[in-house]
Amino acid sequence: MGSAVGLAVGRGTGPELATVFTRTVEKFGLLYETEIGVARSPRIYHSYHSLMADGGTARIRRLTEEDAGHYEQFCRAQAALGTTAVFRTAMNAQSLYLVRERLQAVKVDVITTPAAELLVVRDEAQGFYTGENSHRPGVVTRTMTFDRAITEKVVAFALERARRQWPGQRPDRILMAYKFHLLDGALDEWVREISARRGVDLELCQPDTVNRNLIEHGLPARTLVISGNEWADIMHVVLLDRFASERQENRYTENVHLHPDVAGLSEYQTVHGSADDLAGRDLVNPVATLRAAAAIVEHHAHCPGAVRAMELALDDLRGRGILTADRGGRHSTTAVVDELLDVLAAHHLDGEHFAGSR
Structure with missing residues (x-):
């Protein structure tokens, strides 16, 4: 049975974390032998840092409203298609709060x-x-x-x-x-x-x-x-x-929209922000994104046991010191994710931690 999830990407480290998310979802799809499509919003949404880079109150107000309007319509369109989960990286708070107000x-x-x-x-x-x-x-x-x-x-x-x-x-x-x-x-x-x-x-x-x-x-x-x-x-x-x-760098949260037009649509996000100072440097901590991906595929894409499998894989990496610098390690984002996906695959082949998978 196939499933689809949404993906919305902000500036800063958003593009890097979007890659982490899609790679992880694809890996779970392979391990569970299920098709999980990722519908990505075509707009890259601003962070506060990117809005301030060029300055100007009128420009910031205009772009804030444009981002809010676009993201609101993306959520509405995904809900209309029957999508029940969107993963969103950090974006400018003012745009985001406008959407949250409108979609309750x-x-x-x-x-x-x-x-x-x-x-x-x-x-x-x-x-x-x-x-x-x-x-x-x-x-x-x-x-x-x-x-x-x-x-x-x-x-x-x-x-x-x-x-x-x-x-x-x-x-x-x-x-x-x-x-x-x-x-x-x-x-x-x-x-x-x-x-x-x-x-x-x-x-x-x-x-x-x-x-x-x-x-x-x-x-x-x-x-x-x-x-x-x-x-x-x-x-x-x-x-x-x-x-x-x-x-907070290791945590994700779930936002649930109560407006009847988007009822049943949940948005998952990392708790940490856009970390613009780390953008493009392959240094951002991927743990919150990895956990969010596991929660989404378990609860919205028919992959029972994915959350437990992810936690055990993260424990494995932590035990071997395969961590980004903010957690005391010396590994890049890509190196951590590469190793984690290999651990997930190895556990799957051993028949461990993947209740319900074939």
């Missing part, structure tokens, strides 16, 4: 400790990271919106995702981290009503209160945090470090 996106991440799991559902569809800019000499005014219907949609998604994460068990605690004191009590009112109607205890907290509680009390076994984008964007690297001893 949430970002999902699970942080695991030996004794607990933290499920973070980040509201990307509204709030301080969304909105439009207007300019007059010496002043930029940014206008954004909070919406009751969007809040309801985000909470409903988070509760359903928690049920999938912990089948048969309820979260021990559900926190909502928003700057609600700035909203005239409206968000308070909405959350109380949603909480009562759904029969769940939603604790609406200021972001600094959430931080204090996590530091003071740690994590219950199952914690769900529904958050404004601005809190989670800043805190993600801290949560990874404190609770999982992980680094």
Whole structure:
């Protein structure tokens, strides 16, 4: 059975990571004897660095909107074709946030400790990271919106995702981290009503209160945090470090679009940015992209066991010191990927770690 996934590429190290992604998907397709097509967007999207290279506010605004419009239409077209996953390398945040607002996106991440799991559902569809800019000499005014219907949609998604994460068990605690004191009590009112109607205890907290509680009390076994984008964007690297001893350079996340026009389309991304200073030097850490590729083929392209196979292959490379410089090694991006794909093939031939493959 064939499958298709989308691919969107930004500047900086995007082209190099796109090669890592396509090579990995092709390898899994061969190992699982399944055809996995990769539909690549024809546009190379700007990074912030590439936008600033030539400067000019009017030009930046124009290119930002062009990138956002193009990427939004690419996502809509992929969803219309029945594609359920897109891998995107880093692109300029302002363009990306416009698309997330228009397609009503949430970002999902699970942080695991030996004794607990933290499920973070980040509201990307509204709030301080969304909105439009207007300019007059010496002043930029940014206008954004909070919406009751969007809040309801985000909470409903988070509760359903928690049920999938912990089948048969309820979260021990559900926190909502928003700057609600700035909203005239409206968000308070909405959350109380949603909480009562759904029969769940939603604790609406200021972001600094959430931080204090996590530091003071740690994590219950199952914690769900529904958050404004601005809190989670800043805190993600801290949560990874404190609770999982992980680094963002090795992580990917999943964005799910809730707009009915693109329902069912997930976007996977590396947590790290475009790393323009490393572009074209064959030095970028490929681990986040490799993990994203494995997750996509397992969950969207009929390759059961791909995630576990990838983790074991990465463990193999780490044990032998085959790492990029940022992880303490001396190997290029290409050398790491070459070796990893060979390890995947060797494990497959040995009949290991590829449940469901032939």
